[in-house]
Amino acid sequence: MTDRVARAASVVWPGVPHLAGRGSIVGLGAAVVWAGMLAVLVTRFDRVVEGVTGGWDERVAVLVVFASLVACWTWSWRALGRMEAERSGAPLAGRTQWSLAARAFSKNRTAVFGAGVIVLLYLVALITPLIAPHDPNAQYDLVQQRLVSMSSTFPLGTDHLARDVLSRLLYGARISLTIGFVAVGISVTLGTLLGAVAGYVGGFVDSAIMRVVDMMISFPRLILLITVIAIFEPSIFLIIAVLGLTLWPATARLVRSEVLSLREREFVQAAEALGYSKPRIVFRHLIPNALGPVIVAATLGIGNTIVLEAGLSFLGLGVQPPTPSWGTMVADGRHQLLGAWWLATFPGLAIVFTVLAFNLVGDGLRDALDPRLRR
Amino acid sequence: MKKYVLRRLAGAVPLVLGIATIVFFLTSLAPGDPADFVIAPGVTQEVREQLRANYGLDDPIPVRYVKWVGQAARGNLGHSLTYSRPVIDVVGEFLPNTLILSGTALILSFLIGIVVGTIQADRQYSIFDSSMSVVLLFFYSMPSFWLSLMLIMTMSLFARNVWDLPIWFPASGMESVNNPQMSPIQAFLDRLWHLALPALSLSLVLTAGIARYMRTSMLEVIRQDYVRTAMAKGLSREVVVFKHALRNALLPIITLVGLYLPFLFSGTVFIEYVFAWPGMGRALVDAALQRDYSLVMGGSLFFATIVVVANLVADLLYAVIDPRIRYD
Numbered sequence: 020m021t022d023r024v025a026r027a028a029s030v031v032w033p034g035v036p037h038l039a040g041r042g043s044i045v046g047l048g049a050a051v052v053w054a055g056m057l058a059v060l061v062t063r064f065d066r067v068v069e070g071v072t073g074g075w076d077e078r079v080a081v082l083v084v085f086a087s088l089v090a091c092w093t094w095s096w097r098a099l100g101r102m103e104a105e106r107s108g109a110p111l112a113g114r115t116q117w118s119l120a121a122r123a124f125s126k127n128r129t130a131v132f133g134a135g136v137i138v139l140l141y142l143v144a145l146i147t148p149l150i151a152p153h154d155p156n157a158q159y160d161l162v163q164q165r166l167v168s169m170s171s172t173f174p175l176g177t178d179h180l181a182r183d184v185l186s187r188l189l190y191g192a193r194i195s196l197t198i199g200f201v202a203v204g205i206s207v208t209l210g211t212l213l214g215a216v217a218g219y220v221g222g223f224v225d226s227a228i229m230r231v232v233d234m235m236i237s238f239p240r241l242i243l244l245i246t247v248i249a250i251f252e253p254s255i256f257l258i259i260a261v262l263g264l265t266l267w268p269a270t271a272r273l274v275r276s277e278v279l280s281l282r283e284r285e286f287v288q289a290a291e292a293l294g295y296s297k298p299r300i301v302f303r304h305l306i307p308n309a310l311g312p313v314i315v316a317a318t319l320g321i322g323n324t325i326v327l328e329a330g331l332s333f334l335g336l337g338v339q340p341p342t343p344s345w346g347t348m349v350a351d352g353r354h355q356l357l358g359a360w361w362l363a364t365f366p367g368l369a370i371v372f373t374v375l376a377f378n379l380v381g382d383g384l385r386d387a388l389d390p391r392l393r394r
Numbered sequence: 395m396k397k398y399v400l401r402r403l404a405g406a407v408p409l410v411l412g413i414a415t416i417v418f419f420l421t422s423l424a425p426g427d428p429a430d431f432v433i434a435p436g437v438t439q440e441v442r443e444q445l446r447a448n449y450g451l452d453d454p455i456p457v458r459y460v461k462w463v464g465q466a467a468r469g470n471l472g473h474s475l476t477y478s479r480p481v482i483d484v485v486g487e488f489l490p491n492t493l494i495l496s497g498t499a500l501i502l503s504f505l506i507g508i509v510v511g512t513i514q515a516d517r518q519y520s521i522f523d524s525s526m527s528v529v530l531l532f533f534y535s536m537p538s539f540w541l542s543l544m545l546i547m548t549m550s551l552f553a554r555n556v557w558d559l560p561i562w563f564p565a566s567g568m569e570s571v572n573n574p575q576m577s578p579i580q581a582f583l584d585r586l587w588h589l590a591l592p593a594l595s596l597s598l599v600l601t602a603g604i605a606r607y608m609r610t611s612m613l614e615v616i617r618q619d620y621v622r623t624a625m626a627k628g629l630s631r632e633v634v635v636f637k638h639a640l641r642n643a644l645l646p647i648i649t650l651v652g653l654y655l656p657f658l659f660s661g662t663v664f665i666e667y668v669f670a671w672p673g674m675g676r677a678l679v680d681a682a683l684q685r686d687y688s689l690v691m692g693g694s695l696f697f698a699t700i701v702v703v704a705n706l707v708a709d710l711l712y713a714v715i716d717p718r719i720r721y722d
Contacts, residue, residue, distance in 0.1 A: 250682075
């Protein structure tokens with residue numbers, strides 16, 4: 020009977036029936052996403068209709084709204100099914116290393132909270148064209164609406180060019196999150212490959228790669244970045260490329276040390292004895308087993324990269340105006356600290372909470388992926 | 395031991411040379427002619443050629459590379475175009491200011507980090523432990539330039555102009571305008587007063603990592619037999635933790651000093667920029683923006699050398715003070 024009530028409730032408002040049981044944080048997340056997306060659909064119905072035929076940004080935003088509604092529904096329905104099956108004593112599926120890690124991670128409330136914040140951030144960034152109150156680059160009345168404080172028309176006030184701060188903050192999230200994700204993706208791929216090759220092949224290849232790694236690690240990274248960006252014209256693509264190409268040494272060092280110890284293990288020796296090719300051993304046996312620390316480093320790396328990108332933009336070497344970016348927004352507010360304190364404060368808070376969420380998840384993953392740290 | 399020291403020293407030389415090579419090729423392959431910066435638009439071709447020859451810009455790149463490395467090894471880093479002075483003089487003027495700032499921040503962050511980490515480990519899973527972890531992680535997630543802006547806003551501008559607090563800190567510079575007229579003690583206090591906010595914002599960002607490392611290291615030591623013996627002898631917990639355990643827990647922290655220097659130097663760039671601190675980081679950013687390549691090359695070579703040397707010293711110190719570690 021209660022099962023049926025729960026099922027019915029999950030159709031009306033997915034996530035709500037999970038609030039009482041285990042994994043309630045995920046349920047809360049689903050309920051919030053569902054309600055939020057529905058609210059967007061209702062209050063911004065005109066923009067959604069326009070968005071279907073609009074540009075790519077708008078089309079993606081509309082797609083994301085519907086996709087997350089469907090995702091909440093199916094997740095809620097299937098999770099209820101799992102709970103019922105568990106209670107009726109059906110045999111549990113076999114447990115892999117990853118499912119054990121996922122279980123350990125889900126017990127860590129702060130880490131799950133951080134993961135929820137990240138998911139929400141990416142969702143908000145994706146549907147920004149639907150929810151932003153103003154055009155981020157629109158300048159309003161420079162005489163009367165410049166540097167005005169928080170109000171209902173401008174929830175976070177306006178900047179020195181009479182642009183809406185909240186809209187710029189929302190669009191800035193797209194820049195920060197994209198750059199963080201892509202740059203770390205590049206560096207992790209590169210670092211994992213080079214580190215695994217150095218560790219497995221050894222000899223001259225190893226020492227050649229590791230000397231480059233040593234050099235790049237003892238070079239203050241920011242100064243390298245500033246030099247390269249100042250030499251060429253700053254643009255988003257250059258920033259992504261340069262950030263991605265300077266972070267890999269740390270990953271390479273990490274993967275190499277993992278591979279060095281994995282190489283001596285029996286399962287790798289067995290693979291060698293079976294006559295598998297070197298690429299197969301590297302890609303199928305070494306890299307998957309060395310991936311745990313890499314995932315942790317990548318999560319923490321996204322946070323660091325977001326801070327670094329904001330810093331470069333703050334110095335005027337990052338994303339160029341008028342494209343909104345959190346770093347440039349702080350730089351714009353720098354000269355109005357006394358008169359318009361909200362200008363520098365809110366973009367900075369946005370950076371802090373985004374990076375904090377990535378750091379919380381990274382710490383949680385570290386504990387979850389290392390069997391010695393599991394409690 | 396002797397062999398290890400020699401091997402590490404021999405390894406450091408090609409490292410510095412490699413960094414110098416990267417810096418050189420990066421700046422010399424860049425598009426644009428550095429001579430354009432000093433040449434006025436209407437100047438004739440001959441004067442232009444003469445200037446390029448004076449700066450050695452007309453040689454082929456490999457020749458310039460050999461010349462530059464050879465001169466750099468003898469301590470001549472070339473001539474800064476923007477300051478019209480030898481690079482070594484410019485570095486000599488700005489680097490001490492950076493070292494004062496980063497040195498203070500380094501000491502401050504290690505002091506706070508070691509104390510907090512030790513207390514956290516001593517009271518593992520207490521409210522202090524978990525709340526400190528969150529607070530430190532919060533500061534760790536903060537961009538240093540934003541933290542310093544917020545400190546300027548609250549502890550300088552608002553404290554002085556809005557809240558009328560009795561204490562406020564200066565928002566920029568290294569000393570007051572009338573510093574040269576002050577008595578030596580006053581002048582020193584004035585500099586300290588100017589140092590407070592920049593050093594605090596630089597160290598708070600670093601503290602979290604140190605405290606976390608210290609906590610882990612202390613937790614390992616605290617569980618060892620000799621600590622239990624000391625406790626069983628009837629010594630108070632404070633004495634055991636802060637005298638017996640702390641000494642051994644501090645050992646791995648030494649290597650952290652070397653590892654943190656690149657972060658520290660990156661941090662000083664922003665702090666110097668925000669606080670108008672006349673340091674090397676800020677000079678380097680300005681030089682990069684104005685295409686003063688000889689200063690960029692010289693300055694980053696200095697930073698990289700300091701990092702390499704510091705790492706070397708930290709590793710050697712670690713080998714000296716920890717007899718359990720054998721290097722051969």
